[in-house]
Amino acid sequence: MRTLAIETSCDETSIALLEGKRPLANIISSQISHNKFGGVVPETASREHVRNIMNVTKFAFEKSGLKPDDVDVVAATYTPGLIGALLVGMNFGKSLAATLEKPFVPVNHIHAHVYSVFLEEREPEFPFLSLIVSGGHTLLVLVNDYFNHRIIGSTIDDAAGEAFDKASKMLGLGYPGGPAIDRIAEMGDENFHKFPIPEFKNKEEYNFSFSGLKTALLYYLKNTGYETMSSQDRGEITPHIAASFRTAAVKQLLNNTVRASIDFGINNIAVCGGVSANTLLKKEFFKLRKSGYNVFVPSTEYSTDNAAMIGITAYFSFLKNNRNAFADSLMVKAEPRLNKVLF
Numbered sequence: 001m002r003t004l005a006i007e008t009s010c011d012e013t014s015i016a017l018l019e020g021k022r023p024l025a026n027i028i029s030s031q032i033s034h035n036k037f038g039g040v041v042p043e044t045a046s047r048e049h050v051r052n053i054m055n056v057t058k059f060a061f062e063k064s065g066l067k068p069d070d071v072d073v074v075a076a077t078y079t080p081g082l083i084g085a086l087l088v089g090m091n092f093g094k095s096l097a098a099t100l101e102k103p104f105v106p107v108n109h110i111h112a113h114v115y116s117v118f119l120e121e122r123e124p125e126f127p128f129l130s131l132i133v134s135g136g137h138t139l140l141v142l143v144n145d146y147f148n149h150r151i152i153g154s155t156i157d158d159a160a161g162e163a164f165d166k167a168s169k170m171l172g173l174g175y176p177g178g179p180a181i182d183r184i185a186e187m188g189d190e191n192f193h194k195f196p197i198p199e200f201k202n203k204e205e206y207n208f209s210f211s212g213l214k215t216a217l218l219y220y221l222k223n224t225g226y227e228t229m230s231s232q233d234r235g236e237i238t239p240h241i242a243a244s245f246r247t248a249a250v251k252q253l254l255n256n257t258v259r260a261s262i263d264f265g266i267n268n269i270a271v272c273g274g275v276s277a278n279t280l281l282k283k284e285f286f287k288l289r290k291s292g293y294n295v296f297v298p299s300t301e302y303s304t305d306n307a308a309m310i311g312i313t314a315y316f317s318f319l320k321n322n323r324n325a326f327a328d329s330l331m332v333k334a335e336p337r338l339n340k341v342l343f
């Protein structure tokens with residue numbers, strides 16, 4: 001089965017071509033025009049998808065060596081995301097499917113992050129715990145089988161990626177903030193300042209909260225007169241502040257996941273979404289292997305938004321439940337089963 005997959009939910013225009021589960025091409029065009037605004041401008045994102053999508057698709061065909069007629073299934077992200085941006089990919093995908101007379105598979109972006117770990121050679125066995133950490137979501141999910149998910153924890157305020165982006169803005173490190181903080185934190189001392197790590201009273205809760213951490217950073221910067229410091233002084237302490245912030249954020253993610261793994265008796269842990277590209281996060285989760293855990297984190301290409309993860313999720317969705325449903329109809333609506341487990 002050859003899948004052409006489309007991802008346009010936010011500020012990445014991405015097209016992938018897969019043969020079964022294996023990506024033959026995964027082209028990602030990141031929109032840098034948002035950087036000067038310190039965040040994604042939805043209207044601009046849609047317009048850039050319109051501008052880029054044909055070229056990115058051509059590039060993907062060139063790289064894969066496939067021709068449009070080789071495609072068996074077309075898939076695109078249908079939710080969650082910026083509506084204007086989603087519409088570009090959905091309509092492009094549906095039109096392509098109609099032209100090629102092939103089925104169209106709508107894919108939930110969060111499901112795609114969960115199944116991104118299957119793009120790697122070592123795949124998790126079911127059941128596994130999936131920690132989804134992206135710019136808009138922070139969820140801890142028990143994955144019992146393909147598309148059999150149970151959310152056991154989620155953020156009660158900011159998402160992990162959002163916290164990194166906001167912290168980066170406060171430290172003047174620009175957007176996107178996660179990679180910027182990660183890079184500079186590598187040169188800092190994580191023990192420089194102790195930022196709070198929230199604990200929930202109810203032991204069976206595996207929720208997350210990042211707004212306290214964000215506020216603690218804001219007050220720390222105010223109290224130390226960070227904004228009025230000389231650029232040399234600022235340059236000296238910024239790596240330490242970034243490292244301390246990153247440690248608090250990662251520890252919270254790690255502590256909750258490990259606690260859930262013990263309570264549920266599951267030693268397969270997957271971490272996915274943009275924040276799973278974080279250097280410290282990977283280091284800390286990989287350390288768990290020494291204690292008998294199987295830990296799965298996608299490579300950076302598959303952590304941040306990409307169409308290969310849409311393609312592999314469409315592949316599982318198509319083969320597992322929906323082959324007939326999809327094959328019968330060119331324009332399939334969101335499959336009811338998928339709707340039920342929408343995050």
Ligand code: KG4
Nearest residue numbers: 134135136161178179274275277278304305
């Ligand atoms: O999954 P993703 O690409 O898009 C969404 O679905 O939201 O995640 C983007 C988020 C951004 O907030 C970005 O700052 C964060 O992932 N991110 C990182 C790193 N790379 C990307 N956060 C921490 N460390 C990183 N290395």
Ligand code: ZN
Nearest residue numbers: 113134274305
């Ligand atoms: Zn994402």
